[in-house]
Amino acid sequence: MTPLVNQKPKTATSAVRIDLASLMALRQQKGKVKPPSSRILAAQDGGYRSNFRGRGMEFAEVRSYQPGDDVRTIDWRVTARTGKPHTKLFQEERERPVLVAIDYRRPMFFATRGNFKAVQASQLAALIGWQALQQGDRLGAFIFSEERHVELRPQSGKRGVLNLLRQMVSDPVWQRPAQQPFEPQQRLYQTLTRLRRVVRPGSLVTLISDFAQWDDAVEKQLSLLKRHNDLNLIFCYDHLEAQLPPAGSYPVSDGRQPFNFDTTSTSARQQYADQFLAHRQRVEQFCLCNGAKFNLCATTDATRYSFHILEKRKK
DSSP, X not given: OEESOOSOOSSOOOXXXXXXXXXXXXXXXXXXXXXXXXXXXXXXXXXXXXXXSSSOXXXXXXXXXXXXXXXXXXXXXXXXXXSSOEEEEEEOOSSOEEEEEEEOSGGGSOOSSSSOHHHHHHHHHHHHHHHHHHTTOEEEXXXXXXXXXXXXXXXXXXXXXXXXXXXXXXXXXXXXXXSOOOOOSSOHHHHHHHHHHHSOTTOEEEEEEOOTTOOHHHHHHHXXXXXXXXXXXXXXXXXXXXXXXXXXXXXXXXXXXXXXXXXXXXXXHHHHHHHHHHHHHHHHHXXXXXXXXXXXXXXXXXXXXXXXXXXXXXX
16 A cells, blocks of 8 residues: 655645646646656657557457467457458557546545545546656546446547546536435446446556445456556545544434434444444455555545556556
8 A cells, every 4th residue: 555645735725626727737746757667668658568458459450360360369250251260450559548537426525624535536636637648648537426427538648638627627516415315326336337348458547436335346346447457546535434533422414314423432433443444454455466556545635746646566
């Protein structure tokens, strides 16, 4: 696990909303990031060699099958139509597809200090976008909430970053009525099933979430995603989710009615902390077992001083 930040921001932004100007300003941080030297092929745009897990290449053409060709690349449709075996040829991609998946479900619109988790996720996504631009990668996105999801196909250059920033700022989740319960129409694993189907093999996928509804089905979908892609998980959380406040009685609401929350029980406080720790450790253990990268981001962290988010884990 790698902590995301170790400094405080120099300028203040809204803790509960995002705006285009502040996300654009994060571009200034790209100078603090150096592309991983082990992956660079040239100083020009598109200076990365894809990992080519599965079909991580650009399709080029179809030709007659020749002895020694990989049988996995046989084009069965052309073979059936012509009656003779044909194989697909691929050419190496010069730009790595980078896709950032952003969780805009209701639990992400919460914080007791610092920024909403959704604000943190948005700032991290913007920072990833600017880093992708600096490194010559193609940037895409998958933004999801209870109500809908939005897919942005990977694009090169500044256009890809601006599309992401505008989509995040204009997303209707920022206009939702406050204090409504979290009642998703589908579980997280169903959303990730869709994500896995739209991600192009050979991509670098960064999923930013608090991972509410994490279960075996989620792990299965992410394991399948990891087979053909690099995977980063950024775990967003608020300190209240990790540990209860000092013993006392606190007025809270579930979105429908208010009630008092008693934190005086020592055993209950310990059980609460243990539940969060178990949740975090399960996500972290999944990353460890599947070769994915795991990072923590608290609502009080200064995301603009993050580490090399796009750096590939060394093997």
